Structure formats: C-alpha cells, structure tokens
Amino acid sequence: MKKLTYMLPVLILLIFTLVFETSGAFAIDYSEQLYLKGKLARLNGKLDLAENFLKQSAKMGNRESLLDLYHVEISKNNEIKAIGYLVQAKKYWEVSNEAYLLLANHYLLNEKYDKSLKVLREALPKFPKDPVIIKKLLQLLIFSEKYIETITIASGIIKNFPDDIEMLESLMFAYEKTEEYTKCLKIIEKLRSKRPENPGYKILEGTINFVIGNYKKSFRILKQLSVDHPEMPEVNFNLGILYEYLGKKELARKEYLKYLKSLDGDERKKAIKDLVNIKRQHLKSTRIKE
Secondary structure, rough: OOHHHHHHHHHHHHHHHHHHHHHHHHHHHHHHHHHHHHHHHHOOOOOOHHHHHHHHHOOOOOOOHHHHHHHHHOOOOOOOHHEEEEHHHHHHHOOOOHHHHHEEEEEEOOOOOOHHHHHHHHHHHHHHOOOHHHHHHHHHHHOOOOHHHHHHHHHHHHHHOOOHHHHHHHHHHHHHHOHHHHHHHEEEEHHHHHOOOHHHHHHHHHHHHHHHOHHHHHHHHHHHHHOOOOOOOHHHHHHHHHHHEEEEEEHHHHHHHHHHHHHHOHHHHHHHHHHHHHHHHHHHHHHOOO
C-alpha cells in the first residue's frame, strides 16, 4: 500500500503527459482532417460546406486552407475576400511561393498588370533562386515593355541559371528592344547552340544584322531560311525589306507578295500598312542621304 501511495504522483504525471501528447497529435490530425474535408467539398461544388471546414482548419494553423479558401471565394465571385485570403497566406507562409504565384496570376488574369508586377517584385527577394517566380516576373516585364528592368534582373540572375532557355530569351528580347545588338547576338548564339532547330533565333539574327548594316550576312541568313522554312512568311517579309533597301525592287515585290498571300483579312490590311510605312521610311532615308 505504501508503495502504491509512493507511485501515485508518478502515475498521475504519466497519465497527464500521455493525455497532453495525444491531444496535441489529435489537434494536428483534426486540422488536417478539416482541411481535407474542405478541399473535397470544394471539388464537389459544396462551397458553403467547404468554407466552413476550411475556416476552422485555418484557425487551427493550417495554412494550405487559406489557399483553398481563395478558390472557394473566387467560385462565389467574392474577389475581395479571395484576395484577402491570399494576402494572409502570403504573410504567414513565407516558405512557400504558392500564395505569391496565385495572387500574381489572379491580377494577371484580370489584366491588373501593375499589381501582378508588384507581387512578383515583392516575391523575388524572398525566393531569389525560384525559377518559377523569376520567369514569370521576366515575362511580365517584357510584356509591360520594361526592358531596362528586365536586363537588370536577368543579367544578375542568369549566372545561376546559365542553361535556362526562357530566361535567356527574356534577356535576348530586352537587349533587342533596347538596341544593345552586340549583346543580343551573343545571347542568340548561345540559344542557337542549345536549340539549333529553332528558326526564330535565325530570323532575329538576320534582322539584327540588317539593322546594324551587315547586309551580306543578313541576306545569307534570310535566304537560307527561305529555303529551309518556306512555311514561315516572316522570312519573306524580312527578305522583302532587305531587297527594298538594296534597291532590288522587283525581288522585293516578289517577297512581299509571297508574304501577303499567306495572310487573311485584317492581317493582310495591317501588313499592307506596315509595308507602306517601310517604303515611306526608305524614301525619307534616301532623301536625307541625297
């Protein structure tokens, strides 16, 4: 009896410890159960039920529930509440890029490009080696015609991703748009070594050589492209421009006709306007030289 009395406090302590640990595990499991129930309800279109489960799960610290709550509110057309959940997830879930990407994509789909850029710019320092964040930011910068910023970011990051095609292409387009042709040609050379079957790089190389006055090389590239890829009308367009500037009007006319025949309706009207503008620029430059 004395032994039992002596052991009683130890037994009570063991029981309390067991209950505490079990309740903690139960709480964790229950949060996950609520999350899974909410996700399943959302996928089955039971949005009110899903919202109830997910809110409970989120209160218990399940951060993934916040992302699903975003989808629930989007399905209910509650955009403000949906964004609120993403902002909350972004704030409390620093180790994951998912909330940032969802929020950036949401703004992008709603054509709120500045807001999408703001989110991605905020995400970059937090995830400086995340290729998904980097690529999406560079693509949106190119789309928004922010070429200097594209170059600043891409040229600093590319050393960590020397073989990434999409990042190299973003840098290539930015250099081309800012007329940094020497740097652009270097990037094109690198891209061609990785994707020699892609004719787009050769077209841009031929165009740049034309712009910088290297007409022989431009002609050689574009002429070979017209043989290897007769299905690409933009080659005929560029060849026509080259012939036009070299004073070979009949050859230019033939290439322009090939180009125009490949187009329909509004595309053809736009192409004709472009050609008229090119001719005007050519005449203007000729007069200046005279």
